[in-house]
Amino acid sequence: MHSERPAEHDEMLLEERGDQGILRLTLNDVARRNALSDAMMARLRETLDRVAEDESIRVIVLAANGSAFCAGHDLKEMTAARQAPDRGRSYFSRLMASCSGVMQAIVNNPKPVIAEVAGVATAAGCQLVASCDLAYAARGARFATPGVHIGLFCSTPMVALSRNVSNKHAMEMLLTGDPAGAERAAEIGLVNRVVPEADLTEYTMGMAQKIAAKSGMTVATGKKAFYRQREMSLAEAYEYASNVMVENMLKRDAEEGINAFLGKRTPQWSNE
Known part of the structure; x- marks a missing residue:
C-alpha cells in the first residue's frame, strides 16, 4: 500500500x-x-x-x-x-x-x-x-x-x-x-x-x-535539428537542414552505416 x-x-x-x-x-x-x-x-x-x-x-x-x-x-x-x-x-x-x-x-x-x-x-x-x-x-x-x-x-x-x-x-x-x-x-x-x-x-x-540500437550521434543530431528547423521559415529550414546533412555525412557513423547497408551487414556504431 x-x-x-x-x-x-x-x-x-x-x-x-x-x-x-x-x-x-x-x-x-x-x-x-x-x-x-x-x-x-x-x-x-x-x-x-x-x-x-x-x-x-x-x-x-x-x-x-x-x-x-x-x-x-x-x-x-x-x-x-x-x-x-x-x-x-x-x-x-x-x-x-x-x-x-x-x-x-x-x-x-x-x-x-x-x-x-x-x-x-x-x-x-x-x-x-x-x-x-x-x-x-x-x-x-x-x-x-x-x-x-x-x-x-x-x-x-x-x-x-x-x-x-x-x-x-x-x-x-x-x-x-x-x-x-x-x-x-x-x-x-x-x-x-x-x-x-x-x-x-x-x-x-x-x-x-x-x-x-541506432547511432547515438545520429539520433542526437536529428533531434536537435528537428526542433530547430521547426521554428524557421521554409527557406531557412532547408538551408539549415542541408548544412546538418553535410556535417552528418562526414561523421564516422554515417560512413559506417552506409558501408554496412551496401555490404549487407549490421553496422558497428562508434557514436562519432
Missing part, C-alpha cells in the same frame, strides 16, 4: 538503468498524484541535466506510479505562496521559470525522451507529455488542460500543447478544460499510439530499445 505522506526527495523520482542504455525515470510521489511540486521539478531538472552528459544513456523513458501520470502543479504550494507580502508574485515567477526549464530540458536533451502514460495527465502534467519526443498511452489514460475551470488559463501548458496538435484542437482543450481520452489524444497527435495497459511498458520499452 502506498504511503499518504509526500515522497522524500530521493524517492519521488526513481531511476532504473537498463542494459541497452535505456533509463526509466518513474514519478513516484503517489500521495500528491505526482504533482510538479518544487521538489519534483528540482529533481527532474537535475536528473535530465546529468543524463544529458552521460554517454552510456541512449533513451529516457518517463513513467509514473499510481493512478495519475502527473496532476500538474501543486496547488497547495501555490496557495501557500499567496501569504507573502507580494501575494506570491516572486514565487509564481520562480515556479513558472522552473517548470519552463524542465520542459526545455526535455526538448533540448540529446537523448530521446518517451512518455509512458498509464493514468491521468492534467495541466502541467499534460504539458510534460506534450514536451516529450514520443508518447504512448494506456487505453484508460486521460489528458486535460483544466485550468480554465479554476480561473487559471493553462498558458504554459499551451506552449507545448500547441506545438503538438492543431490550433483548433489545442484551443478546444484549453477553452473547455474537458478531458480527452487516450484514443482522442492519439487522434489529435498528443500521443503516438494507444495500447492495452497490460502491454504498455513492454511496448514502450520495445520502442526505446529500437531507438537505442
Whole structure:
C-alpha cells in the first residue's frame, strides 16, 4: 500500500538503468498524484541535466506510479505562496521559470525522451507529455488542460500543447478544460499510439530499445535539428537542414552505416 505522506526527495523520482542504455525515470510521489511540486521539478531538472552528459544513456523513458501520470502543479504550494507580502508574485515567477526549464530540458536533451502514460495527465502534467519526443498511452489514460475551470488559463501548458496538435484542437482543450481520452489524444497527435495497459511498458520499452540500437550521434543530431528547423521559415529550414546533412555525412557513423547497408551487414556504431 502506498504511503499518504509526500515522497522524500530521493524517492519521488526513481531511476532504473537498463542494459541497452535505456533509463526509466518513474514519478513516484503517489500521495500528491505526482504533482510538479518544487521538489519534483528540482529533481527532474537535475536528473535530465546529468543524463544529458552521460554517454552510456541512449533513451529516457518517463513513467509514473499510481493512478495519475502527473496532476500538474501543486496547488497547495501555490496557495501557500499567496501569504507573502507580494501575494506570491516572486514565487509564481520562480515556479513558472522552473517548470519552463524542465520542459526545455526535455526538448533540448540529446537523448530521446518517451512518455509512458498509464493514468491521468492534467495541466502541467499534460504539458510534460506534450514536451516529450514520443508518447504512448494506456487505453484508460486521460489528458486535460483544466485550468480554465479554476480561473487559471493553462498558458504554459499551451506552449507545448500547441506545438503538438492543431490550433483548433489545442484551443478546444484549453477553452473547455474537458478531458480527452487516450484514443482522442492519439487522434489529435498528443500521443503516438494507444495500447492495452497490460502491454504498455513492454511496448514502450520495445520502442526505446529500437531507438537505442541506432547511432547515438545520429539520433542526437536529428533531434536537435528537428526542433530547430521547426521554428524557421521554409527557406531557412532547408538551408539549415542541408548544412546538418553535410556535417552528418562526414561523421564516422554515417560512413559506417552506409558501408554496412551496401555490404549487407549490421553496422558497428562508434557514436562519432
